[in-house]
Amino acid sequence: MNGRYTLFRAHDIRGKREAFAGTEGERLGAALALYFIHTLKVMRVVLARDARLGGAELQQQLLSVFCKAGLEVLLEPNPIGTCQFYYACLSHIDAAAVMVTASHNPASYLGMKLVGPNLQVISMGHGPAGGLELIQQLYEANEPINEIGRQGSVHMLDTLGAFITYSAELANVGSRDVSGLSVGCDFQHGSAGCAIGRALGELGVHYSALHLIPNGNFPQGDPNPGIEASMQDAKAFLAVKPLPLFFAYDGDGDRMDVLYKGRQLSPSLVLLSIADELVNLNKDGCEPTFLFDVKASPPLLFEMRRRGYKVAIVQPGHSAVKQRMNSSRTDFLLCAAEESAHYYYQLKGMDGTRYASENTLFYTLLILKAYKKNPSLFETARALQDAFYREREWSVSITDEQDRSAFLEKVQLYLLSKGAKAVSHDSRGNSLGATLYRYGLDEGATLSASWFQVFQRLSQSEDNLLRFEVLASDQGLGRSIAEAVKALQSGFHQTR
Known part of the structure; x- marks a missing residue:
């Protein structure tokens, strides 16, 4: 090589x-x-x-x-x-x-x-x-x-026309379900704009499009809606035209950030907002399970269970999620959301066979349908998200393996000293592909008044990159944990 x-x-x-x-x-x-x-x-x-x-x-x-x-x-x-x-x-x-x-x-x-x-x-x-x-x-x-x-x-x-027709039929969405809505989209000069823009237009949705024309130079910045710098134009647009729903797609369109009233609604909470629509599409007598990656918030998992939905967690990554969805023999794993803004669904093949994969056009249309039918669903999800603190994922690059190990040891010692427990496998013994440091949490079944969760993982797509995210019951606790971890990064190159 x-x-x-x-x-x-x-x-x-x-x-x-x-x-x-x-x-x-x-x-x-x-x-x-x-x-x-x-x-x-x-x-x-x-x-x-x-x-x-x-x-x-x-x-x-x-x-x-x-x-x-x-x-x-x-x-x-x-x-x-x-x-x-x-x-x-x-x-x-x-x-x-x-x-x-x-x-x-x-x-x-x-x-x-x-x-x-x-x-x-x-x-x-x-x-x-x-x-x-x-x-x-x-x-x-x-x-x-x-x-x-x-x-x-x-x-x-x-396949453009057929893909649009298939996605709309898969979501059971016609113009009656979404016409008249006004939304914003940022395509980041990637390649999803043609299909999504045409589909919205044909269904009577008025959309304002930023960075629509595919351009491999990506003049707006990296085609990654998870990077704040790449979303500056979107934030400026929303400051002038505050649309309730705004979608941002990455370079190849399989990643979709949803902004509700100008702020990101985390993917797991997006899935909560459209859960009834997903179940209604699959009334075949098989109770579906909603799959979330390990970064999903404990309050979200608690709320999903309270509403009667079956939930499970999985390690993040395209391969891990799809493999889990395809290989399950006991549960019907209908859909999944990663906090990196990837969404998965049991797509229907031409012969009716189900295949776990991604279709952001399907999810875009289903979100619009749910919003037009009942906007309060998204308001409820936003209130739940605002009820806890989230320090969105950040990264630190440490090229030397010994330095990286020493840094992780410091992080572990600090978090254990705060009373956290380290978790790396689910209740069935499946690897989470990451380490969760959890305090005040009981497998998502109960929530203490004071709790936090720190996600830690070595990137599988970029060299020497460690990823962290912090969730907590309140801003003071969450910020103190995040700042302490970041302070331990001193002397190492950091990226967002």
Whole structure:
């Protein structure tokens, strides 16, 4: 492997754009083709990209290699969002698939997300023969493609209209349900604006769009609505035109922040607001379970249970969430929300089979439907969110492993001295992929008058990056905990 770059991540292939320069794209394409043909046993592949710089060149390299290997390529030649890509996969469920994207990362990054037949998760340790583990081995071995004597074929796809129709039908949303609403959207110059904007317009929703045109330079900043600097234009817009609902999407459109009356409503509380709508879409006699990542607030979990909903928690990350939703044999895990603003749902395939994946257009429409029907749902969720303190996720980069371990030890000693308990597995023994330091909490069943929860995790998508988030019963306690942890970071490079 190219020693200058780390390409193979926990959930996808991602790195600085120069890591894909020259023949590296062809080398990656050869590894993917070998994996598809010999491990997945498929001869068809969906190939798409978003608007990232270098994406068109990498897509062309992959196309050439796949055709050389004899694969039938189902090609989306124009930039699309990742959720539209997943729809293309649903429409060709027997094919493997590659989406050229680097999601919310800065403009200097490039990469790809991989899917197997039946929307099977392909990541590090997930997928046949270890998924990305085997693909990395094939890449490092640099094995050539053995031409089979015939050139593969190319079939052009244009799924935009069908994706919009599918998403609206999946949400059971027509113009009667959302027409007349006025909302704002910030597309961060990513690739989701075409589908979402067209869908809103066709359904009679008036939308004000910021940064609508796809632009891989991302002149507004990193295409990440979780970064305050990237949301400055949105905040300025809302100061002049205070719309009650505002949606912000990341670079490839599979991440969606919802702002209610100018402030973010955390994804778990968004799910609370539309829980009845989700249940109404799935009246098939099977009681659904709502899945939340480990950062979900204890008051939210308590309120979901109080209203009679079944809930469970899962470690964060695309692969972990989808794998959990697809593999459950005891519970119907209908949907999930990560506090990073990723939403998941048991999508319906063309034959009615369910596949866990993402569709932010579906969720956008369902949120609008719920809001038009009963705006007080969102007011109630906001009141619940305001009832506790949240220091939104921040990061600290520590490149030296010994320094990183020493820092984490200091954090642990401090939090244990405050009476917290460290939790790294759920009640069934499943890893949370993170450490929760919890004080005054009883597995979400009860809430003490004074409580806090600190989330700590090593990033699986970026090198040497530790992530933290603090929730607490009140601002004074939460801020004191967050400031103490940040004080221990002194001397290390920090990012947001």
